[in-house]
Amino acid sequence: MSPVSDPPLVAILLCTYNGARFLAEQLDSLENQTHQNWVVIASDDGSTDQTLEILRQYQAKWPAGKLTIRSGPQKGFCQNFLLLACDPEIKANYYAFCDQDDVWLPEKLSAALKNIIFHQDSNVPYLYCGRTKYVTENLKPCGLSPLFVFLPSFRNALVQSIAGGNTMVFNMATKMLIEKIGAVDVPSHDWWVYQLVSGVDGDVFYDPVPSMLYRQHKGGLVGGNHSFSTNLKRVWMVLQGSFQKWTIQNISALKQVDYLLEKHNREILRMFDLLRDAELKDRFRLMQICGLYRQTRSGTFLLLLAALIKKI
Incomplete structure (x- = not known):
């Protein structure tokens, strides 16, 4: 499929909860993306630290409409992400899950979009995901996530989630599939999206080249699996x-x-x-x-x- 002529719009679905310590670095990394046609929808799940203040500072600094802040369901990270993904009012060409404490490398969105636009049939759900670079709290490299070599499939998805939601970018067909089902009770939003897309015989691409820094720290809800x-x-x-x-x-x-x-x-x-x-x-x-x-x-x-x- 040939690339589209205009830069596609990406809706970045950011969920926050008491993330003030690292949030600004993540927002800066979004601002530094080589692909600039994006908006952030931030759903805060009841933070009691300075998270909302930081979000409002960036909302004031960025152009109007670049960052929208809303209240989350306060039912945990999975439901927070799923409710964003299920919202029919959030409209874009592509969608990306975003954690509050990572750092995106400048080419993250560009690499994902290049892959999706080249390979996708727009009527078929497409999910891009991949490896990450593990870093300490101070962004010092400390390894890579495992390199998976077997093809993604429903047979694999039933027993394993191959990539974090923080690496996932997906097309409108995937968004519509998630919307149709709604925010179901599952352990993890990323595992669920992998199961759905593979279950309907959509396309799942696992990129072996990391495009983000995945912070490993005690406050992280889900950490790496390399040790x-x-x-x-x-x-x-x-x-x-x-x-x-x-x-x-x-x-x-x-x-x-x-x-x-x-x-x-x-x-x-x-x-x-x-x-x-x-x-x-x-x-x-x-x-x-x-x-x-x-x-x-x-x-x-x-x-x-x-x-x-x-x-x-």
Whole structure:
């Protein structure tokens, strides 16, 4: 598909909650994007620090209409992001989720838009996402998110979220899909969007080239997964049933909208639901039939462990 002639408008969906410490750096990085045709819709979830003051300062500094501030639902980050994505009044050519404490590299939006515009069929949901550069609170490099090499798919999305929402940019067809469904009860907005787009056989592109700095700090809601201690924590989360709880939420939400899924993905969902309560021998057979997979060896180990102890 040939590029559009005018710079497309991007609606940046920013959710904030007591983010005053790092928010200004994030807003500065948005201001420094090489793609300049964007607006920010900031939904604050009841901050008690200087977050709203900082937002208002940038609202006054930037051109009129560049930054809109609204009140969030105060039901957690997932619902805050989903309510923004579901709002039919937010209209643009493309949409980007944005966390309050990251730093976007100048080419972030340009790289995403170049990819989407070149590959997309505008009638088909398209989701761009990718790797991140991990940095400390002071923006000192401390690694990269894992490099995933297997193709994104619904078989993967059922058991793994491959990219943070902070990397996601999507087209109008994806926005309309999210709007149609509404703000459902799921563990994470980014995982849910990956499941939806792959479930309807939309296009998901995972960019191996990072375009943002992902701060790792104690106040972060979701951190990186590159350390040994984090992997041990993930094993513990499987053992205590957190992964199982998330799966139950996702399956319940997907069942509500299974009429939207492609037929073969509805069947994968049905078998995945069955295997969770099946006998051990049938559990692994159904996993093989479903073709479920994660992107790394440690992830595959966790998936097999969850299936073995009936915590999937």
